[in-house]
Amino acid sequence: MDTLDNTEWDVLIVGTGLQQSLLALALSRSGKKILHVDKNDYYGGAEAAFSLQEAEEWAKQVDEDSSIAAFTNISISKPQPTETDASVPSLSFSRAYSLALDPQIIYARSTLLRFLVSSKVYRQLEFLAVGSWWVYSAGAGDSGNTESASQPGQLLKVPNGREDVFQDQVMDFKTKRALMKFLRFITEYEEQAEVWEQHRQQLFTAFLSEQFKVPATLQAPLLALALGTARPSQTTTEFALPRIARHLRSIGVFGAGFGSVIPKWGGMSEITQVACRASAVGGGVYLLGKGLSNSDDDHGLESVIKSDAETKSRTKLRLETGEVVTTQWVIGEGVQSSSRLSKLCKSITIVSSPLTPLFPPIAEEAPAPACAVVVFPSGSLVESKEQMETPPVHIFVHSSDTGECPAGQSILYAFTSLEGNTGFQLLDKAVQTLLSTVEVTPIPTTLWSVRYVQHSVGGSGPLPRSANDHFLHFPPTSMDPAFDDAVLGNVREAWQKIMGDDGGEFLVFQDREPVADDDE
Amino acid sequence: MASHGVSRVEGTKVRSAEVRQKELEQIAAYKELVDLVNTKINERQYTIEVLGLVTKLLNENPEYYTIWNHRRRILGALLDAPLGGDHSPQDFHGRELIDGELSLTFALLRKFPKCYWIWNHRNWILGKGEATFDIDAARELWSGELHLIGKMLHADSRNFHAWSYRREAVAHLERIPIAQPPTNPTPSCPLQSLAESEFEYTTKMVKTNLSNFSAWHNRGKLIPRLLDERGADDTARRHLLDDELSLICEAINTDPFDQSIWYYHQFLMSTLSPECPRQNRIVLTLSNLDRQKYYAHEMKYIQEIIEDESDCKWIYESLLSLSISYLEVDGSTQVFKTADMRSWLAHLKRLDPLRHGRWEELGKTLDI
Numbered sequence: 001m002d003t004l005d006n007t008e009w010d011v012l013i014v015g016t017g018l019q020q021s022l023l024a025l026a027l028s029r030s031g032k033k034i035l036h037v038d039k040n041d042y043y044g045g046a047e048a049a050f051s052l053q054e055a056e057e058w059a060k061q062v063d064e065d066s067s068i069a070a071f072t073n074i075s076i077s078k079p080q081p082t083e084t085d086a087s088v089p090s091l092s093f094s095r096a097y098s099l100a101l102d103p104q105i106i107y108a109r110s111t112l113l114r115f116l117v118s119s120k121v122y123r124q125l126e127f128l129a130v131g132s133w134w135v136y137s138a139g140a141g142d143s144g145n146t147e148s149a150s151q152p153g154q155l156l157k158v159p160n161g162r163e164d165v166f167q168d169q170v171m172d173f174k175t176k177r178a179l180m181k182f183l184r185f186i187t188e189y190e191e192q193a194e195v196w197e198q199h200r201q202q203l204f205t206a207f208l209s210e211q212f213k214v215p216a217t218l219q220a221p222l223l224a225l226a227l228g229t230a231r232p233s234q235t236t237t238e239f240a241l242p243r244i245a246r247h248l249r250s251i252g253v254f255g256a257g258f259g260s261v262i263p264k265w266g267g268m269s270e271i272t273q274v275a276c277r278a279s280a281v282g283g284g285v286y287l288l289g290k291g292l293s294n295s296d297d298d299h300g301l302e303s304v305i306k307s308d309a310e311t312k313s314r315t316k317l318r319l320e321t322g323e324v325v326t327t328q329w330v331i332g333e334g335v336q337s338s339s340r341l342s343k344l345c346k347s348i349t350i351v352s353s354p355l356t357p358l359f360p361p362i363a364e365e366a367p368a369p370a371c372a373v374v375v376f377p378s379g380s381l382v383e384s385k386e387q388m389e390t391p392p393v394h395i396f397v398h399s400s401d402t403g404e405c406p407a408g409q410s411i412l413y414a415f416t417s418l419e420g421n422t423g424f425q426l427l428d429k430a431v432q433t434l435l436s437t438v439e440v441t442p443i444p445t446t447l448w449s450v451r452y453v454q455h456s457v458g459g460s461g462p463l464p465r466s467a468n469d470h471f472l473h474f475p476p477t478s479m480d481p482a483f484d485d486a487v488l489g490n491v492r493e494a495w496q497k498i499m500g501d502d503g504g505e506f507l508v509f510q511d512r513e514p515v516a517d518d519d520e
Numbered sequence: 521m522a523s524h525g526v527s528r529v530e531g532t533k534v535r536s537a538e539v540r541q542k543e544l545e546q547i548a549a550y551k552e553l554v555d556l557v558n559t560k561i562n563e564r565q566y567t568i569e570v571l572g573l574v575t576k577l578l579n580e581n582p583e584y585y586t587i588w589n590h591r592r593r594i595l596g597a598l599l600d601a602p603l604g605g606d607h608s609p610q611d612f613h614g615r616e617l618i619d620g621e622l623s624l625t626f627a628l629l630r631k632f633p634k635c636y637w638i639w640n641h642r643n644w645i646l647g648k649g650e651a652t653f654d655i656d657a658a659r660e661l662w663s664g665e666l667h668l669i670g671k672m673l674h675a676d677s678r679n680f681h682a683w684s685y686r687r688e689a690v691a692h693l694e695r696i697p698i699a700q701p702p703t704n705p706t707p708s709c710p711l712q713s714l715a716e717s718e719f720e721y722t723t724k725m726v727k728t729n730l731s732n733f734s735a736w737h738n739r740g741k742l743i744p745r746l747l748d749e750r751g752a753d754d755t756a757r758r759h760l761l762d763d764e765l766s767l768i769c770e771a772i773n774t775d776p777f778d779q780s781i782w783y784y785h786q787f788l789m790s791t792l793s794p795e796c797p798r799q800n801r802i803v804l805t806l807s808n809l810d811r812q813k814y815y816a817h818e819m820k821y822i823q824e825i826i827e828d829e830s831d832c833k834w835i836y837e838s839l840l841s842l843s844i845s846y847l848e849v850d851g852s853t854q855v856f857k858t859a860d861m862r863s864w865l866a867h868l869k870r871l872d873p874l875r876h877g878r879w880e881e882l883g884k885t886l887d888i
Contacts (some may be wrong), residue, residue, distance in 0.1 A: 162774060162775055163727060163728060163729065163730060165774050166727070166730060166770060166771060166774045168728060173773050173824070174827075174828070176773055177773060177825065177828040177829065178773055178828065180774055180775060181828060181829070184777075213828070256728075263685060306713075317616075364728075433819065490773065
């Protein structure tokens with residue numbers, strides 16, 4: 001089509017982030033006329049994946065428009081290689097990389113996976129196992145005590161269950177008993193409400209030591225399993241218990257020794273692309289590089305028009321390009337008051353080594369892991385004990401099996417809720433500490449890195465506010481390191497409003513063409 | 521009935537009239553097939569065609585053991601029947617039959633991994649195969665078996681059929697000499713013991729899953745033999761016993777609620793007893809003083825666990841059992857008192873009220 005001006009649609013979806021794309025997928029068999037736009041010229045919004053060049057353009061572009069941006073303070077650094085050592089990998093060409101803005105892990109029992117199967121798009125996706133979880137333990141040897149021998153820090157594997165605890169050489173008997181007692185409790189904690197109900201609001205660390213005599217040394221690994229970005233002093237029992245239970249219960253669901261997966265090729269972006277593709281096949285029209293006009297006076301000629309044939313309310317909206325479209329439904333991200341926004345300091349680092357020690361085999365005949373989780377607990381990176389309590393730093397390490405970088409390299413996705421420059425410094429420290437602690441020779445170097453602040457708004461700009469109940473707003477992304485099933489709840493809610501009673505089952509489709517099922 | 525946490529699909533469902541009709545037809549067809557097979561067998565028609573009928577029947581009901589017996593009659597006849605003077609086509613035909621049987625039982629075992637009759641038949645086939653082929657082929661058959669058993673144990677590591685069969689396969693491999701190359705006129709040791717590798721295998725299995733009765737059991741059976749084969753002297757034997765005790769105590773500490781771990785501990789303790797027969801013993805030169813030390817050490821270790829797990833019945837049961845063994849060696853011990861034993865018994869009664877009678881009886885026998 002040459003122009004969109006004066007076209008009519010049933011649904012206008014603004015932004016191709018995960019929530020919007022899943023909605024497009026859900027609507028892909030409905031026969032509705034869908035126009036799906038994104039002001040960016042790439043798919044995925046805040047969940048996109050970039051080549052090096054795309055990342056560089058992204059960095060420039062967003063910097064110019066930081067009022068309601070999802071990403072701010074972006075800076076890229078490319079260290080100059082000091083020597084040309086042919087055996088050490090150097091930065092490869094731009095398209096050899098697919099850097100994920102959203103490298104979330106997906107737990108095995110997540111409804112997302114079930115819906116990807118029932119909607120049949122799973123065939124276009126590949127998932128890889130998340131393997132070992134590591135906790136960094138700072139060595140002894142403070143600046144204050146010159147007499148104790150300085151011990152280097154080490155990465156300790158987090159036990160996944162009884163057999164891991166059994167084989168551990170570091171914990172003493174009593175510590176193992178305490179840990180096992182807690183692990184036995186957590187596998188059915190819902191049925192033992194008397195143990196924890198009254199302590200819901202209590203700090204999780206206090207709960208551990210009071211109810212289970214778990215020593216301080218074990219608190220960090222258990223907190224790590226909760227995968228939360230808040231400081232320990234802000235982590236309640238109520239928050240931690242279900243998340244740790246989810247982690248432990250997921251192990252073994254897809255295979256021995258692991259409990260979560262990541263999509264191949266660049267995090268959640270692959271899912272957004274597959275979802276949009278399915279929507280396009282179903283007739284949806286896609287336009288990148290075109291968003292809604294955001295001039296205040298007429299962002300949308302938001303006039304409600306009753307069409308002659310039916311009394312369906314319709315809205316007129318103006319795109320950035322000046323074209324005017326009419327649609328029954330509009331859906332996009334909502335504007336958030338700044339008090340409700342949360343932020344994370346994040347960095348993506350390309351490293352000149354496969355960091356093999358972080359990826360030991362999971363179990364016999366289990367898939368090779370492509371992601372390792374490294375947690376730097378609160379306080380493990382700071383020198384002086386007098387500094388204020390810092391939040392943890394998490395690093396998701398992706399191997400080249402993900403397709404996100406060439407063989408021989410790996411990608412570090414680091415994030416922390418510590419704000420400002422100190423947040424960036426903490427991330428740097430974590431990355432450097434990880435690279436110097438992993439036993440790899442030669443010491444791996446950074447080939448390229450980007451750092452940025454992510455805000456919990458979507459990546460495609462918010463919808464204008466409106467009293468019109470045909471304007472649907474997705475809540476902000478939660479920036480949870482693990483995929484939050486609530487996202488699907490939001491998508492379903494929106495789908496329900498649009499489809500009413502005519503929708504059939506949510507995200508349950510038949511194959512469009514008969515497919516020879518290789519598994520049978 | 522659930523097996524190791526995997527529940528079998530229960531039979532009673534509400535059935536529609538069509539489904540019921542279909543089932544009646546299936547039952548009639550099945551009965552017809554049974555009658556046909558039985559008739560043919562009675563008439564001694566041991567042919568390939570009847571073998572096919574038997575295969576069909578067994579695919580539906582591998583538990584019908586008489587039919588397996590019939591099958592073996594047919595196979596025996598087919599394998600032994602002379603095919604004229606030339607020997608080789610017979611061998612080939614025999615190999616085909618044997619391989620066919622191995623495939624059939626393999627496929628059936630995937631659906632029914634615990635059916636005795638399938639395992640039995642496979643065993644018979646291998647014996648028949650060994651009798652028919654040369655040594656290398658025979659070893660190959662049994663090596664293949666060991667490999668298969670490894671896969672089955674990987675799928676369900678606590679299938680005791682598979683473990684029992686593993687011991688058989690190992691015994692066969694140990695019995696069949698390794699074919700020596702023609703250039704080696706005096707074979708030094710054509711027979712190979714697999715005790716070491718089997719021992720390591722049990723280590724691997726318990727590390728994967730501590731609750732593996734069968735793996736612990738197999739380990740226990742291997743140890744005395746292992747020590748004999750190593751020509752272990754007294755020091756080496758004590759060393760191994762200490763290592764085993766360390767291992768199992770580590771396991772008890774990790775999960776005192778797991779019965780299989782306690783069973784192995786009990787087994788190790790039983791090797792200390794003066795009544796233990798020679799072939800089950802680990803250390804051969806135990807004095808009563810040695811025994812006391814072991815019992816006392818174990819009791820002390822186990823008592824520490826009570827600090828954190830005061831409601832585990834196995835702990836008290838074990839303490840009582842150890843104290844009884846101790847008393848048999850030395851009636852006048854200072855390590856524990858009658859009051860202690862009374863207290864452990866009281867805990868047992870509290871934690872295991874279903875066996876109240878047994879604990880009462882025990883109390884009377886011990887006179888505490």
